[in-house]
Amino acid sequence: MSERRRIVTVAEAHALLPPLNVMLERQMSLLRDLDAHAAKMTARGLDAHLLEPDAADDPEVSALKQEMRDRVREFHAGWREVEATGAVVKDYRLGLVDFHGRRGSETVWLCWKYGEPAVAHWHPLDEGFDARRPLERMSIPPTLN
Numbered sequence: 001m002s003e004r005r006r007i008v009t010v011a012e013a014h015a016l017l018p019p020l021n022v023m024l025e026r027q028m029s030l031l032r033d034l035d036a037h038a039a040k041m042t043a044r045g046l047d048a049h050l051l052e053p054d055a056a057d058d059p060e061v062s063a064l065k066q067e068m069r070d071r072v073r074e075f076h077a078g079w080r081e082v083e084a085t086g087a088v089v090k091d092y093r094l095g096l097v098d099f100h101g102r103r104g105s106e107t108v109w110l111c112w113k114y115g116e117p118a119v120a121h122w123h124p125l126d127e128g129f130d131a132r133r134p135l136e137r138m139s140i141p142p143t144l145n
Contacts, residue, residue, distance in 0.1 A: 005100040005107070006086045010135060013099045013110050013119040016085050023085075024095045024114040027078045031092060034075060037068050087112075096129060110135075 008016075038048035041064055051065045051072070079089050087097040088109075095114025100107060103122055111121040111132050121132040 007107065008086055008099045008101055008110065010101065010110060010119055012086075013101065013112065016087065016099075017112070017119070020082065020085060020087060020097065020112075021114070023078065023082050024097075027075070027082070027092070028095055028114065030071065030075050030078060034068075034071050037064075037071060040064070041068065090129065 041048040044061070044064070046061065046064065048068065051069045053062060053065065057065065079092065082089055082097065087099055090096040090098055096111075097113075098109035098111050099119070101110035101122065102108065106124075108122045108124055110119050111123055111129065112119045113129075120135055122135055123129070123131040123133060
């Protein structure tokens with residue numbers, strides 16, 4: 001089964017940044033909460049990756065596991081929402097997302113990182129963040145509000 005790629009222009013990617021900023025702020029906050037919750041579980045001697053209920057768990061441990069399961073579900077649902085915009089999540093911790101775009105006749109990644117004011121970089125599909133190159137000046141809007 002082939003995946004149909006949604007190709008976006010730089011202008012379309014820029015139009016997505018306001019809602020993406022809101023979504024990624026929420027996701028980054030949720031990630032901080034997940035990290036804190038995992039640390040709380042570890043401090044209690046629990047493995048934050050083993051979240052299935054166990055009959056031997058005391059009520060507090062059961063509650064910790066349930067809360068972590070709920071947060072993990074919310075976290076994954078949030079990233080699905082991000083990807084529903086056409087963005088492809090590349091790094092959860094950095095808030096790095098790419099969009100399929102075109103540079104001439106070539107399909108490339110338009111690259112954006114949470115906190116950047118604009119989509120100002122691209123890189124080939126078979127390369128990553130370290131291969132980012134600046135977009136041509138004329139394709140970047142002068143302001144992004």
